[in-house]
Amino acid sequence: DAKTTQPPSMDCAEGRAANLPCNHSTISGNEYVYWYRQIHSQGPQYIIHGLKNNETNEMASLIITEDRKSSTLILPHATLRDTAVYYCIVRRNSGNTPLVFGKGTRLSVIA
């Protein structure tokens, strides 16, 4: 079973920041937080991952709380192309550990 809890759906106005929350209260010290998204009819796309420090790349920012029990993915300026299902996944820091997906959050960006 997935070790994360996400809201089933969210809306965001185009051009505004999209903040997607994720709870992972049972995360272990050696587990990373990963975010993927899946646009309709495509495979999951890697977005970002982190252990305990905040991370930023060209796609998004990842904010992890100090106790590591929750995190937020931030898309700074959402566009219509960001409409997708977003998956938050915790993954053990050990070789090629498989990803365990939940149902994710369906983000709808509205013009």
Place this chain on the structure above:
Amino acid sequence: DAGVTQSPTHLIKTRGQQVTLRCSPKSGHDTVSWYQQALGQGPQFIFQYYEEEERQRGNFPDRFSGHQFPNYSSELNVNALLLGDSALYLCASSPRGARNSPLHFGNGTRLTVT
């Protein structure tokens, strides 16, 4: 640089038949994993291959089998197809030696069993 490629993109089979799906990993990747995604659900891990052997397996019956070739490409075989095998089958690749390397996914094969 080509990413993960899968073939075919769509497939229709009849219950009881057998199917083979194919995957070429991203350049530089030697580990291939397969996932099944039913409609409205997240992907579920089937198994993982590297060095031409199955290394990890999820909760799937023996009807699901695979193979990895010396060039790292892989096949997923499903025997005695059931209606419930209808799903999107995703292949993902990664470099085994790199810790916490993200998996890169292909766009999948949509299998319909009638």
